[in-house]
Amino acid sequence: MASGYGVFGGQGRCFPHWQGFLSCYAGGGEEGECKLALDDYMECLHRTKELARLQTVQDEYVRRLNAGEIKEDEKLPKMSSVPRLDRT
Numbered sequence: 001m002a003s004g005y006g007v008f009g010g011q012g013r014c015f016p017h018w019q020g021f022l023s024c025y026a027g028g029g030e031e032g033e034c035k036l037a038l039d040d041y042m043e044c045l046h047r048t049k050e051l052a053r054l055q056t057v058q059d060e061y062v063r064r065l066n067a068g069e070i071k072e073d074e075k076l077p078k079m080s081s082v083p084r085l086d087r088t
């Protein structure tokens with residue numbers, strides 16, 4: 001959260017993004033000037049873009065595996081060991 005304290009003490013992973021947004025917002029400026037700082041902070045909190053990208057990569061891997069374009073090899077992780085990101 002924006003308190004600055006991490007789960008295990010110390011600084012939280014998103015606190016620098018929060019400080020960047022807060023300094024932009026407190027500085028006044030024009031409307032929409034702080035949108036990028038806010039987007040960075042929200043991505044750090046919720047990881048929506050990161051998880052969407054991971055889901056896309058995982059779906060493409062499964063598609064290629066089912067199409068026979070690649071073979072499940074010992075060097076690659078077995079599909080049972082790859083966590084699914086199904087959101088319900």
